[in-house]
Amino acid sequence: xxxxxxxxxxxxxxxxxxxxxxxxxxxxxxxxxxxxxxxxxxxxxxxxxxxxxxxxxxxxxxxxxxxxxxxxx
Numbered sequence: 008x009x010x011x012x013x014x015x016x017x018x019x020x021x022x023x024x025x026x027x028x029x030x031x032x033x034x035x036x037x038x039x040x041x042x043x044x045x046x047x048x049x050x051x052x053x054x055x056x057x058x059x060x061x062x063x064x065x066x067x068x069x070x071x072x073x074x075x076x077x078x079x080x
Contacts, residue, residue, distance in 0.1 A: 013064055013068055013071070016057065016060060016061060016064060017072065017077060019057055020054070020057050020058075020061060020074070020077045020078060021077055021078070023050060023053055023054045023057060024054065024077065024078035024079055026050050027047070027050050027051060027054060028079070030043060030046060030047045030050065031047070034047070054078070058074060061074055061077075062074075
């Protein structure tokens with residue numbers, strides 16, 4: 008996996024989480040197209056990849072913000 012800075016990873020996690028919330032809001036309003044469901048699956052997969060990378064990073068970096076706080080859970 009390519010090396011990225013911890014801060015870059017934090018920003019990416021927050022951005023992907025916001026994107027997921029946005030897609031879910033569209034789906035909840037009933038304004039979604041079939042492609043939106045596929046997009047949601049792809050973005051969730053990206054979030055899962057980022058979470059795995061974050062868990063690895065958390066083993067060696069002190070004082071990282073808890074993942075749940077980054078994603079707004």
